[in-house]
Amino acid sequence: MIEATLCFPLRDGETGADPATDADLATDDETGREVLLIEKRRGLGEGWYNGPGGKCEPGETPRECAIRETREEVGLEVRDLEKAGELRFLLDGEAHTFCHVYRTRSFEGEPTASEEAAPEWVPVDDVPYDRMWDDDRLWLPGVLEGKTVAGEFRFEGGTPLDEADFVDHEMAWDASLEGDQDEKRSY
Numbered sequence: 343m344i345e346a347t348l349c350f351p352l353r354d355g356e357t358g359a360d361p362a363t364d365a366d367l368a369t370d371d372e373t374g375r376e377v378l379l380i381e382k383r384r385g386l387g388e389g390w391y392n393g394p395g396g397k398c399e400p401g402e403t404p405r406e407c408a409i410r411e412t413r414e415e416v417g418l419e420v421r422d423l424e425k426a427g428e429l430r431f432l433l434d435g436e437a438h439t440f441c442h443v444y445r446t447r448s449f450e451g452e453p454t455a456s457e458e459a460a461p462e463w464v465p466v467d468d469v470p471y472d473r474m475w476d477d478d479r480l481w482l483p484g485v486l487e488g489k490t491v492a493g494e495f496r497f498e499g500g501t502p503l504d505e506a507d508f509v510d511h512e513m514a515w516d517a518s519l520e521g522d523q524d525e526k527r528s529y
């Protein structure tokens with residue numbers, strides 16, 4: 343089984359107003375939170391939006407992987423990652439990918455495009471679920487609200503995973519996440 347990660351950096355939205363001069367013009371509607379998504383430029387899920395992330399390398403903890411992948415894909419140094427989910431993806435009845443999901447409000451740098459990903463700050467209320475994996479609309483809204491999730495998502499129709507049909511799922515919110523340690527899981 344592949345072990346992988348996703349990381350969702352969050353920030354307070356920009357109002358477009360100069361806070362020094364236009365503070366009275368800013369309303370709650372204009373200051374929604376934003377999440378950093380990527381448009382994947384190659385590989386699994388190419389052309390779709392997702393969080394930065396990818397496969398864990400040998401000897402690497404999931405947390406280290408999420409930090410490295412975010413740096414490599416969009417040039418952002420993320421810190422203080424909070425574990426938000428553990429997602430098990432099955433393909434044709436077989437375990438395919440175990441994905442550790444993180445969120446953070448702590449990061450340094452400006453998102454920059456790479457060969458693998460084009461980054462974009464997106465209002466949390468306007469995430470393009472129609473351009474993402476089918477399962478994302480089920481768990482990502484809760485993750486962006488601060489919940490934790492454990493889920494199993496079943497795909498059918500052969501490889502690659504991103505061409506298979508999403509058929510079924512089970513999900514539990516406020517789950518205690520067994521893998522929320524800085525240690526490599528063993529399967």
Ligand SMILES: Nc1ncnc2c1[nH]c(=O)n2[C@H]1C[C@H](O)[C@@H](COP(=O)(O)OP(=O)(O)OP(=O)(O)O)O1
Pocket residue numbers: 346347348384385386387392394395396397398411431439441475477478495503
């Ligand atoms: N079903 C579903 N929903 C949401 N996200 C995902 C899935 N399946 C997935 O595999 N993923 C995520 C998990 C990972 O973040 C990526 C896939 O990793 P990938 O881009 O193949 O890994 P890298 O290590 O970056 O790629 P290469 O360097 O090998 O090209 O999708």
